Amino acid sequence: MTILEPREKIQKEISSLISMLDFVVNQTGLPIIKDQKNGNKLWVSTRELTLRYQIPINRTSKFFEGLKEGKVLATKCNRCNTVYFPPQDDCPKCKASSLEWVEIPPEGEVITFTKINVKPMSFSHYNDYVVGIVKMSNGVNVLGWINTDSPRIGMKVKLKVYERKPEGYLTYGFEPL
Amino acid sequence: MTRNVAIIGTGHTKFGVRNDVNLQELAWEAIKQALEEAGIEQKDIEYFTVGNVGMWSSEELPAVVIGEYSDLTPKGTMRVEAACASGSAALRDAYLAIKSGEADIALAVGVEQMSQSPTPQVVELIGRAGDYFWEFENFGLTFPGYYALYASAYMSKYGMKEEDLGHIAVKAHYYGSRNPYAQFQREITMEEYLKSRPVAWPLKLLDSSPITDGAAAVILASENIAKKYTDSPVWIVSQGVGSGTANLSRREDFTHIEAARFAAEQAYKKAKISFDESYKKFDVAEVHDCFTIAEIMAYEDLGFAKRGEGYLMAREDQTYIGGKIPVNVDGGLKAKGHPIGATGVSMAVSITRQLLYRAPKGTQIDVRNGMGIIHNVGGTGHYAYVTIFSTRRPEP
Numbered sequence: 001m002t003i004l005e006p007r008e009k010i011q012k013e014i015s016s017l018i019s020m021l022d023f024v025v026n027q028t029g030l031p032i033i034k035d036q037k038n039g040n041k042l043w044v045s046t047r048e049l050t051l052r053y054q055i056p057i058n059r060t061s062k063f064f065e066g067l068k069e070g071k072v073l074a075t076k077c078n079r080c081n082t083v084y085f086p087p088q089d090d091c092p093k094c095k096a097s098s099l100e101w102v103e104i105p106p107e108g109e110v111i112t113f114t115k116i117n118v119k120p121m122s123f124s125h126y127n128d129y130v131v132g133i134v135k136m137s138n139g140v141n142v143l144g145w146i147n148t149d150s151p152r153i154g155m156k157v158k159l160k161v162y163e164r165k166p167e168g169y170l171t172y173g174f175e176p177l
Numbered sequence: 178m179t180r181n182v183a184i185i186g187t188g189h190t191k192f193g194v195r196n197d198v199n200l201q202e203l204a205w206e207a208i209k210q211a212l213e214e215a216g217i218e219q220k221d222i223e224y225f226t227v228g229n230v231g232m233w234s235s236e237e238l239p240a241v242v243i244g245e246y247s248d249l250t251p252k253g254t255m256r257v258e259a260a261c262a263s264g265s266a267a268l269r270d271a272y273l274a275i276k277s278g279e280a281d282i283a284l285a286v287g288v289e290q291m292s293q294s295p296t297p298q299v300v301e302l303i304g305r306a307g308d309y310f311w312e313f314e315n316f317g318l319t320f321p322g323y324y325a326l327y328a329s330a331y332m333s334k335y336g337m338k339e340e341d342l343g344h345i346a347v348k349a350h351y352y353g354s355r356n357p358y359a360q361f362q363r364e365i366t367m368e369e370y371l372k373s374r375p376v377a378w379p380l381k382l383l384d385s386s387p388i389t390d391g392a393a394a395v396i397l398a399s400e401n402i403a404k405k406y407t408d409s410p411v412w413i414v415s416q417g418v419g420s421g422t423a424n425l426s427r428r429e430d431f432t433h434i435e436a437a438r439f440a441a442e443q444a445y446k447k448a449k450i451s452f453d454e455s456y457k458k459f460d461v462a463e464v465h466d467c468f469t470i471a472e473i474m475a476y477e478d479l480g481f482a483k484r485g486e487g488y489l490m491a492r493e494d495q496t497y498i499g500g501k502i503p504v505n506v507d508g509g510l511k512a513k514g515h516p517i518g519a520t521g522v523s524m525a526v527s528i529t530r531q532l533l534y535r536a537p538k539g540t541q542i543d544v545r546n547g548m549g550i551i552h553n554v555g556g557t558g559h560y561a562y563v564t565i566f567s568t569r570r571p572e573p
Contacts, residue, residue, distance in 0.1 A: 040196045045235065055310060086311040086424060112333075112431045114325035115378040116317060120301035123317035131316050133326060133426050141426040145316060153333040164315070171315050 003167045006125040014048075059089040062101050067170040070161045074140060075099040085140045104142065107177070108134040110155040113146060125166070134159070134174055145173040181571055182275045183403035183410030186215025186396035187526040192514035193360040194292050195390035200236050201246035204288040207392040207519075208247050211284070215396045216406055219248045222396070223280040227256045228267030228287035229518040232302050233294035243286065260306055261467060262555030263287060264393065264521025265562035271397050272413055281402045287523065288392035289516035299388050306556050308424035321377035321385055321468060323425060323557035328379050328470040330431035337473070337488040339379065343370040344491040345469035346383045346511060351497075353512025355539035360389055360514030384469040389514030393522035395529070400570075411529045414548070414565040417443030421558040432485070434471075434558035437478040441552070444563040445480075448571075452480040455550075456502040459565075461531045461542045463524035465554040466509040475552050476504070479563070503542045506531075521562060524551040528566050544568070 021044055025031050031044045057064065066073035075084045077091035077099050085104065090097050113132035116123075123129075132146045134157055146157060157174040164171045188210030195203055204227075212218065227240040236242045240256040243249075259266035264287030271283035291299055303320040305313045312318050331337055347367060353359035365383060373383035403410045419439035422428055428435070442452065450458050462479065466472035476487035481502055490496055496504035507513050507527040510520060528549035530536050547568035554561050 035194075035196055038194065038197070042196060085426075086308070112326045112330035114322050114329060114380075115375070116319055116322050117374070117378065118300060118319060118321070118376040119297075120304045120313075120317055120319060121297040122301055124297065126317070129317065131318055131322060131326075133431070141428075143312060143316060143424070143426040153329065 003169075005166050009125060010121065060087050063087050066101070066103075067161050067172065072104045072142070072159055072161060072172045073101050074104050076102045083138065083140050085142055104140060104159060105137045106159045108136040108142065108157055108159060108174070110146065110151060110153055110157060111135050111141070112153060113151045115151070132157075132174065142172075146176070147173060148176050179276050180278060181400040182272050182397050182413045183400065183407075184395050184413070184525065184529050184566075185398045185403050185407045185410055186211040186213075186217070187529050188212075188214065188392075188394040189358055189523060189526045190392045191358050192389050192391035192516060192523075195290065196292050200234050200239060200288060200290045201243050203290060203390060204239075204243040204286055204392045204394075205247050207288070207394040208243075208284065208286055211394040211396050217282065217396065221282050222249060222252060222284050223282055224271065224274050225249055225252060225254050225284040225286065226267040226270040227254060227518075228263035228265075228285070228522060229256050229289060230258055230260065230263055231256075231518075233299050234290045235293060239288065243288065249284070259560040259562070260555030261465065261515065261517050262521055262553045262560040262562050263518040264523065264525075265551070265553040265564065266521070266555075266560070267518075268395065268521055268525055268564065269416060269418065269562060271395075272416065275397050275399050278399075281399045283397050284394060285397065285522055286392065286394040287516075287519035287521060289518040290390045291388045291516065292390050296388060307559070311424055311426075319377055320557075321380045324468040324470055325377040325380045326425060327431050327474065327557070328468070331470060331474070331488075332379060334432050335485040335488065339371065340367065341488040341492050342379075342384055342469040342473070343367050344494060345466060345472045346370050348494070348497060349466065349505060349509045349511035352506045352540050353508025356508045356513060356537050359508040359512050360387055361508070361512040380468055380470070386467045386510035386515035389516040391514055391516035391519045391523070393519045393526050395522055395525050409533055409568070411532050412567050412569070412571050414567045414571045415444045415447035416562065416564045417441060417445070417447070419443070419561040421556075421561070423559065425557060428558075433474050434478055434554060434561065436558045436561035437465075437475065437552060437554055437563065440561040440563040441479050444550075444565050448565045450565070455480040458546055459502060459548050459550045460544050460546055461506065461528060461549045462502055462504045462552065463507070463527055463549070464504055464509070464552040465520075466505055466511050467515055467554070469511065471554065472505065472509065475554075479550065479552055498540070498542055506540045506542060507536070521551070521553040524553060525564070525566070532566065532568050
């Protein structure tokens with residue numbers, strides 16, 4: 001159970017395409033293929049761009065510490081009482097910083113949902129998943145996967161921290177109540 | 178100083194898989210047509226803006242690549258991004274340049290070549306358009322997925338049926354099959370619609386606009402200059418703009434696009450049009466039907482239908498030519514195709530040609546008031562642009 005596992009699967013597919021490109025270059029001296037549908041000539045770039053971002057989280061690191069304790073945390077501005085989820089450490093309304101961290105109550109109700117059938121490349125190793133937006137009992141909306149085959153609007157669900165497989169990292173989602 | 182701004186030339190390529198050309202060749206097809214239609218040369222253009230989202234195509238600086246290829250260098254330019262409303266953002270930038278007196282003639286071109294990357298990567302890149310970390314990184318939303326969240330909520334609240342969405346798709350293909358520029362040239366039946374495979378429940382493949390290559394261009398001029406080049410300018414009467422939260426969960430309502438409503442109210446106010454009777458003013462509308470549900474919400478956000486009644490306009494086929502108001506009679510994003518950065522400009526081209534009786538056979542509306550409107554939404558209600566056009570000269 002690693003992040004490497006799904007990546008290697010994608011890498012295998014890419015490598016087999018590159019082997020075919022090598023064959024074309026060997027035969028013709030150029031990385032030019034023909035579109036199988038319309039016959040248009042295409043230069044297949046010999047340069048690949050792989051991006052994996054490193055996103056700064058210092059200001060919200062308490063959220064991630066919370067996950068380790070099984071808690072999903074939001075921030076709250078003590079001047080205007082706004083609760084922020086996703087959490088942010090600045091309240092732009094009050095121009096205040098260093099907000100208070102509060103736990104999101106676990107119960108909520110599904111206000112809308114979808115089931116993703118056609119998946120992005122980096123999610124292609126998962127089965128179809130249900131994503132919903134849930135109104136929690138404190139009025140804050142949380143978006144996440146709902147672990148159910150029969151989602152419906154108005155369904156009561158429970159927010160919980162769990163391990164995302166196969167990557168093995170902590171995240172949060174919903175279970176039907 | 179503010180001045181009247183007119184469209185004096187339009188250009189539009191065939192939409193579809195356009196890998197017979199590269200990005201700059203594609204843009205040039207539209208630019209060349211617009212120059213010829215306006216009867217001007219590149220030297221007359223003082224400023225140009227390029228609407229392009231890119232990422233899936235190789236050029237990182239499309240504005241200068243297109244400028245060089247089209248012999249527009251050294252005129253000032255920039256590439257603008259407002260997701261699927263990038264074309265309207267390009268139009269806005271060129272419009273403001275003329276309106277403010279900075280330039281007398283400006284070009285807005287929108288271009289996108291999405292077929293340069295494989296479909297799963299395009300799905301990935303569009304899925305990242307929102308709040309990357311809190312929506313995509315952990316939950317893998319897709320573009321149909323975001324709009325599906327609206328479709329589910331709308332269906333549950335108002336009792337809209339799958340077939341109601343199907344009416345939008347059937348209409349789009351009906352007109353697309355009559356528009357030679359459209360990606361899909363074939364009509365579809367309700368049965369085919371209902372059988373098409375799900376992409377993000379409740380949305381199906383036939384609810385969705387396709388991945389498209391294409392370009393469109395308009396040439397804008399100030400009033401004095403426009404008079405020299407044409408007897409039939411189409412004027413930009415007003416424009417309204419809005420934005421929505423990046424993260425969908427920060428929104429309260431999933432049955433309408435607040436940014437679009439906000440933009441429409443501004444555009445109507447500037448044009449002195451009452452919200453509830455707006456449909457009486459326009460002979461034709463182009464709305465952002467990236468997914469069928471989006472067209473239904475657009476009817477309501479533009480005031481053509483009351484809240485919760487947009488789907489009835491679809492059910493009763495009120496947006497065909499001859500109905501309450503013709504909408505997307507060029508095929509819309511659904512059938513004409515949706516080359517993201519080009520769509521807003523393509524809408525402006527369609528409306529201009531409609532108002533001048535130059536629409537393809539079988540798609541021409543009756544011009545009564547000489548007014549049309551475009552509604553162009555970027556992302557999932559992240560950006561919104563509403564622009565009103567008229568054959569009658571506006572009060573400056």
